[in-house]
Amino acid sequence: MINQKNRYEFIIQKMRDNGHKITPQRMAIVNILAVGEGHPSVENIHVQLKQDFPTMSLATVYKNIVLIKSLGEVLELGFPDGSNRYDGNKPYPHPHVICIKCKKIVDPDLDSLDEMKKEVASETQFKILNHRLDFFGICSACMAEKV
């Protein structure tokens, strides 16, 4: 696990280096994204920040996410149903395991993925630049609920 405090500082510094101003709203958004456990949605970020910034607008959240994406410091997880979740802790492509009931997202360790990438490249003659791997299922907590 990457140190989250350092991750926050790293992103803020990168913004400074690129000539962006550091506003309180911006700091708060980066802070939420830098926390590793969550894979928050825009809506989720907005609701959280409304507590500290009652005037915080969705547009500001969106604009900042666009900025952080452009710096390559957040991974956007868009899903077919239109929902979007963000991972600012590990901004590079990596597999996700998603509970279809409680929407929890877990990051598994999968060593065999690099091997698979090579397999695909050699089979299809593509130059592989990126990937996306999601598993959908039911987490143990939701299974225990038997709802």
Next chain:
Amino acid sequence: MINQKNRYEFIIQKMRDNGHKITPQRMAIVNILAVGEGHPSVENIHVQLKQDFPTMSLATVYKNIVLIKSLGEVLELGFPDGSNRYDGNKPYPHPHVICIKCKKIVDPDLDSLDEMKKEVASETQFKILNHRLDFFGICSACMAEKV
């Protein structure tokens, strides 16, 4: 490769069995989806069908795709940028390799995926029901163009 004529007949028959009427528009949409080479978008299907059905509306294409999805006979590939592509030839989850330049989609054979599914299940304690695996890169044709 699944026989495409049979695939078309199969979907049409399944519609009949479920009490849906077989209209010319419906037949044409199923026909396009049953063809294996393409992974068409809604827009793409609509444009193709405008030739034979000048009054064909986007809504009809959407409604029919919803129907075919509900029958489990088309795989929807929604991408983070909002684009959607459909695979009516292989409606079950399978890996895709996508060229980011020409948008071509290829289906590679990957034996190791089942193994990975088990690995994830045992590591995360999830019951895995579904998955999505996409590789993004540049196909050999686009690389040769050197544009």
Next chain:
DNA sequence: TTTGCTGCAAATAGTTTGCAGAGAC
């Protein structure tokens, strides 16, 4: 002081829905 940021409201794009007439069965 300068320049970029916030936050409101309006615009946008893809998709869905309501409804009246047409068509499958």
Next chain:
DNA sequence: GTCTCTGCAAACTATTTGCAGCAAA
């Protein structure tokens, strides 16, 4: 003849954009 489907237009939702005032540097 019945009931679903089509196709138009309007509604909807997530996201983006324009702009005036505000705040960081």
